[in-house]
Amino acid sequence: MAGTGTGVPGTRRRGGAGGRVGLTPERIVDGCLALLDEQGPEAFTFRRIGGYLGVDPTALYRHFRDKDELVLAVADRLLARALEDFTPTGDWRATLTDMLVRNRTVYLAHPEAAVLSVSRTTRRAAEMASVEITLGALADAGFPPEEAVRYYRVLVDFVLSWCGLEAAYLTLDQAARSGDEGAWSREYAGAPADRYPHIAAAAPYLPDVTEEGNFMLALELLLDSIELRATKLAAAAQAK
Amino acid sequence: MAGTGTGVPGTRRRGGAGGRVGLTPERIVDGCLALLDEQGPEAFTFRRIGGYLGVDPTALYRHFRDKDELVLAVADRLLARALEDFTPTGDWRATLTDMLVRNRTVYLAHPEAAVLSVSRTTRRAAEMASVEITLGALADAGFPPEEAVRYYRVLVDFVLSWCGLEAAYLTLDQAARSGDEGAWSREYAGAPADRYPHIAAAAPYLPDVTEEGNFMLALELLLDSIELRATKLAAAAQAK
DNA sequence: ACACTTTTGTCAACACCATTGACTTCGGCG
DNA sequence: CGCCGAAGTCAATGGTGTTGACAAAAGTGT
Numbered sequence: 410m411a412g413t414g415t416g417v418p419g420t421r422r423r424g425g426a427g428g429r430v431g432l433t434p435e436r437i438v439d440g441c442l443a444l445l446d447e448q449g450p451e452a453f454t455f456r457r458i459g460g461y462l463g464v465d466p467t468a469l470y471r472h473f474r475d476k477d478e479l480v481l482a483v484a485d486r487l488l489a490r491a492l493e494d495f496t497p498t499g500d501w502r503a504t505l506t507d508m509l510v511r512n513r514t515v516y517l518a519h520p521e522a523a524v525l526s527v528s529r530t531t532r533r534a535a536e537m538a539s540v541e542i543t544l545g546a547l548a549d550a551g552f553p554p555e556e557a558v559r560y561y562r563v564l565v566d567f568v569l570s571w572c573g574l575e576a577a578y579l580t581l582d583q584a585a586r587s588g589d590e591g592a593w594s595r596e597y598a599g600a601p602a603d604r605y606p607h608i609a610a611a612a613p614y615l616p617d618v619t620e621e622g623n624f625m626l627a628l629e630l631l632l633d634s635i636e637l638r639a640t641k642l643a644a645a646a647q648a649k
Numbered sequence: 650m651a652g653t654g655t656g657v658p659g660t661r662r663r664g665g666a667g668g669r670v671g672l673t674p675e676r677i678v679d680g681c682l683a684l685l686d687e688q689g690p691e692a693f694t695f696r697r698i699g700g701y702l703g704v705d706p707t708a709l710y711r712h713f714r715d716k717d718e719l720v721l722a723v724a725d726r727l728l729a730r731a732l733e734d735f736t737p738t739g740d741w742r743a744t745l746t747d748m749l750v751r752n753r754t755v756y757l758a759h760p761e762a763a764v765l766s767v768s769r770t771t772r773r774a775a776e777m778a779s780v781e782i783t784l785g786a787l788a789d790a791g792f793p794p795e796e797a798v799r800y801y802r803v804l805v806d807f808v809l810s811w812c813g814l815e816a817a818y819l820t821l822d823q824a825a826r827s828g829d830e831g832a833w834s835r836e837y838a839g840a841p842a843d844r845y846p847h848i849a850a851a852a853p854y855l856p857d858v859t860e861e862g863n864f865m866l867a868l869e870l871l872l873d874s875i876e877l878r879a880t881k882l883a884a885a886a887q888a889k
Numbered sequence: 890a891c892a893c894t895t896t897t898g899t900c901a902a903c904a905c906c907a908t909t910g911a912c913t914t915c916g917g918c919g
Numbered sequence: 920c921g922c923c924g925a926a927g928t929c930a931a932t933g934g935t936g937t938t939g940a941c942a943a944a945a946g947t948g949t
Binding site: 527528537540541544545548554555557558559561562563566567569570571573574575577578581604605606607608610611613614615617618622623626627629630631633634635637 | 767768769777780781784785788794795797798799800801802803806807809810811813814815817818844845846847848850851853854855857858862863866867869870871873874875877
């Protein structure tokens with residue numbers, strides 16, 4: 410049944426497709442992103458998306474089999490957006506940093522989509538491009554493919570998992586967040602100093618740690634080690 | 650309200666508490682873990698938990714204000730289990746490694762519970778103990794509190810997020826997993842070598858990366874950098 | 890031009906979810 | 920013994936994703 414008709418294959422809607430085309434996957438995805446920006450993550454609902462697009466909620470099922478597929482579509486749009494105006498430089502470390510930071514930025518801009526998508530692999534164009542860039546940068550650093558693969562996996566799993574956690578955190582509703590974030594420093598500061606001396610000593614500095622700075626520090630630590638190994642590798646090759 | 654009565658404070662149920670005590674928070678949490686292990690994460694429902702414990706679902710509200718509080722209790726139970734037979738050694742790096750590996754082991758043993766709990770901060774006994782140990786190890790390494798706090802946050806967020814991703818991956822249903830995991834190496838191996846030369850070169854080595862080895866490498870990279878900074882710090886202190 | 894097929898949106902309904910309030914039952918304390 | 924608060928039950932509410940039967944619209948084949 411699918412693939413019948415006389416239309417040229419590859420065109421937008423081949424031969425015999427009818428219906429009022431007021432709704433497209435693209436428009437739906439755009440609507441989801443706009444809706445998520447305006448209202449919170451709790452607005453990511455078929456009913457509210459439908460209402461936002463002026464359409465019956467179940468009409469979305471004509472374009473996406475279920476909610477998971479819709480989420481993946483939104484996620485893939487985000488990945489593509491992260492690479493939109495990206496140009497790798499000659500510095501492999503700057504290239505890696507730039508790309509990972511871009512990924513984080515785009516994920517955190519739409520946390521609920523990130524939460525559901527970081528654990529999924531799309532294997533589409535945007536993802537392939539990211540992988541190629543990462544592996545290329547590691548090759549520039551001087552690593553042979555079998556070693557570059559290991560660092561690549563560390564870096565990609567690092568950024569995906571980290572963003573997943575941050576995004577999950579942003580997705581918590583108000584009650585849970587106020588219970589969490591605010592109380593961190595407050596409750597830790599109130600810890601009995603005799604039972605938890607190190608916590609008591611460290612508590613005053615806890616609010617100084619920002620999410621952004623925390624991510625950047627972790628990334629810096631990882632890249633420091635990788636760079637160190639690269640220089641050692643180069644030195645060994647030199648010596649031989 | 651709380652703390653009234655004539656009973657000895659600290660006893661199980663103080664003075665004037667009545668009712669048939671067939672249900673305790675401990676029993677509920679145990680039931681949740683057992684239920685999550687037997688059936689999937691989709692079993693984490695007041696209705697199904699109640700049915701599993703042979704009790705009305707709404708009875709749980711007598712012990713936990715809402716579902717979120719129940720999740721926190723489960724999360725803290727996992728943390729406590731990770732610390733059960735833990736004894737820090739004199740080597741700060743070995744201590745950190747041991748504890749983080751323990752956390753991962755416990756989380757991956759209960760992936761469904763891990764997914765729900767890694768993004769939450771419990772601020773309860775087990776978590777406090779973990780934090781104290783971590784900060785203590787970093788203090789042993791020679792870091793002042795304001796710097797130890799930063800590395801502590803990196804390490805805890807690293808292990809939580811990483812385990813969250815691994816656990817989320819383990820909990821994917823069959824359809825999504827077969828779509829994901831198998832195709833990784835397979836589809837990347839089939840990538841056109843002219844468009845993705847680095848992927849083509851690295852593809853043969855991709856199956857060599859195990860989840861366990863990947864985690865250990867990431868942890869090693871982080872600790873390498875931290876240790877390096879510790880030695881530099883010690884050298885600077887020596888020179889002065 | 891007309892019937893036909895396929896798509897697209899609508900409507901009503903189902904099953905499940907967390908959560909609430911009123912009600913019953915129980916147990917220890919005064 | 921009577922009381923009062925705690926523990927458990929029951930029914931109901933408003934929300935969710937998802938499904939199936941139906942109606943209208945747009946292109947195609949003849």
